Amino acid sequence: MKEYVTKSYDETVALAEEFAKTLEKGSVVAFVGDLGMGKTAFTTGLAKGLGIDAPVSSPTFALCNTYVGKENTLHHFDMYRVESWGDLYSTGFFDYLDTDAYLAIEWSENIYGELPDDAIVIEIERLGEDERKFKIYRKNEEE
Secondary structure, three states: OEEEEEOOHHHHHHHHHHHHOOOOOOOEEEEEOOOOOOHHHHHHHHHHHOOOOOOOOOOOOOOEEEEEOOOOEEEEEEOOOOOOHHHHHHOOHHHHHOOOOEEEEEOHHHHHHHOOOOOEEEEEEEOOOOOEEEEEEEHHHOO
């Protein structure tokens, strides 16, 4: 497990941009954290690090926003309203897993059992107004 602390939105975006450069094609990034913790800010950095120049917004109502760059695609899911396997299936989530696109999943705790074993989990904790702690590990390497 690796831990990082950021003190601003810009630091969170920069951390995620560097982190994105270490990811393998088709990586699944699963966020765990409450409202306002920085999940969308981190996804903004992921997109930048993957060479995707697109405005990132929370997919709360769309369930999935797709951002396409020259070499990479990022699917940004919000699983907040997913309450059953049927709900999850209807999002097309399983089809996205069979591509080389990157997936960023907000509210992943709602579908934790369905995440691939090698998913990268990012737990976010609020330390202060703008300060956040990010714990990053693979699902299959949980303590």
